[in-house]
Amino acid sequence: MNKKIEAIQQQLQKLRQQIEHHNYQYYVLDNPAIPDVEYDRLFRELQQIERDYPRLITSESPTQRVGAAPLNTFSQVVHEVPMLSLDNAFDEEKVASFDRRIREGLSVPVVEYAVEPKFDGLAVSLRYEQGKFKTGSTRGDGYTGEDITQNLRTIKSIPLCLSAKDVPTLLEVRGEVLMMKADFQHLNQSQRDKGEKAFANPRNAAAGSLRQLDSKVTATRHLTFFAYGIGWVEDGGIPKVKHSDIMDYLLSLHFPVAKECAVVTGSDALLAYYHDIGTKRESLPYEIDGVVYKVNALAQQEKLGYVSRAPRFALAHKFPAQEMVTKVLGIDVQVGRTGTLTPVARLEPVFVGGVTVTNATLHNIDEVQRKDVRVGDTVIVRRAGDVIPEVVSVMQTQRSAQTEPFVMPENCPVCGAKAARLSGEAAVRCTGGLFCPAQQKQAIIHFSARRAMDIDGLGDKLIEQLVDHSVVRTSADLYKLGVTALVNLERLAEKSANNLLAAIEKSKQTTLARFIYALGIRNVGETTAKALASYYGGLDRLMDADLEDLQLVPDVGPIVAQSLADFFAQPHNREVIEQLRLAGVSWEEQDGMSAIATEVTAVSGKTFVLTGTLPSMSRETAKEEIETRGGKVVGSVSKKTNYVVVGTDPGSKYDKALSLGVTILDEAGLKDLLQ
């Protein structure tokens, strides 16, 4: 071979090894050794050399993970050793009898087991010849599967080339392809963004991705592989004593193996493992549907042998199913703590995730419409861990002709106030505020909290009793309480009642900021309440402010302004405020900035955007100067922006201002305006 080609061969080999090493670090060990840009640089370098010397491309090159032409159909592959299924156990008795049968079959007092998570993915077999990945196939019927080599090559955690001293001449690695929970979430989000169908669960997403005839589609899907055993093997340094040694060997060949694999002894330890993995299930990055127990000694496995299509030496101990099929009997609308209207499906009782489920959340109106859930539908319900049960999807084929799409009520089902949806929000909310009984308790809890009106001794339990007995409906009713009403309640002695009344009396003297915060207006936290108090100085000015005016308050944007406007537009809320004032709740009023701002016409009511560095003024100072004169500084340029103040090195905001024709000022121009 010519010297130059030989040198290039060596360079190619080095680059390929480097890239595969970094794939291993990133995709198997989850521990990247170099930044992405450096990885991309290596990859581009390899691609360039391969473009220059196409004859030197080999199928094990990392560039060849994607690029095969789409197939018309998958061809069949006969497995060297059948891919068997596992016997299942759903209860502890079955585990005990499995262990008993094994001890009796082997005539031993106690058995050592390899224990593993049971991946909820798709079983595949990977065939390596002379250490090179040649064919990958699905399980199929256990004897013959489909050739999905091109798709499996796109999975970066599957090694294309095995590097070890004593690599078997032929090796079939068995394992499961799955999609990590995080990758599944990303995929579904992007499917929805593109207006395409979301997948019901990671398993379906992985199956759909592996079934692609065009491997370029599979390559975009971020699949993962975990090895759990071997099929056929010829020669090489494969361990021959224990299953757990084989797993260590596969790990040394850079195959991904679950960290949770372990070796235990006796049936109690099997159950302990099952419960331990059960508690970790939710926090694992991938979905599992149980654990697998395998007799660890290979000689013992052989002695036990097989029954029909499953090994006698292994058992899958399944977790309760997390998804079941049931019927939607009705769709109710619940009013949550902050007035959120949540559609809830009433279900025909179904045992799922270990409990009987009769309700499942439908989250919000967008979700109901996206899934098109209707009364009478047959649906898949999911209950994972402690998560609230939800409707995953509708079985459209089972739908009867009489069903109607769900519509959200226009009024709150509890108090009848208008139900409103703010732009950009998924939730529809009851605008009844303090008047809605479903929100009364929560509102009073918030009202009396330490950082709000600070009513000492008024606990959540007491508030519940007061509302349940209709003694109190609004926060104003607290100021009408007397000793008699209180001592009639359960477990409230006269002394405590008097202490509470004293605390209520004391709370009357407050500050405007506390009072605004105590009203419990959506999106108005303590900081916003303080800003509103100092801007308006008095409650009436705040209550009379319109949307535009409200947005002049520092840090008040359109969403907060709308919340405030909605709240004060409700006559019940104004009524409660009036009663509170009549009861003697008071604070010191001030002029506030809004009063000052009206005197300055050039800046007040105007919206500014700052970009670049100003010669003598810091951005903070500029912002303060504008805001004290009733102007508002926002982060992005729109048609509504009045001025863009430009310093040196301005960003894209400057270009946007030019394109929208917004007035541009330099620092001198701003100063003129301020004066």
Ligand code: 9MJ
């Ligand atoms: C899964 N699905 O995780 C086996 N499996 O072993 C594990 N499946 C298996 N082992 C022999 N961990 C046949 C199937």
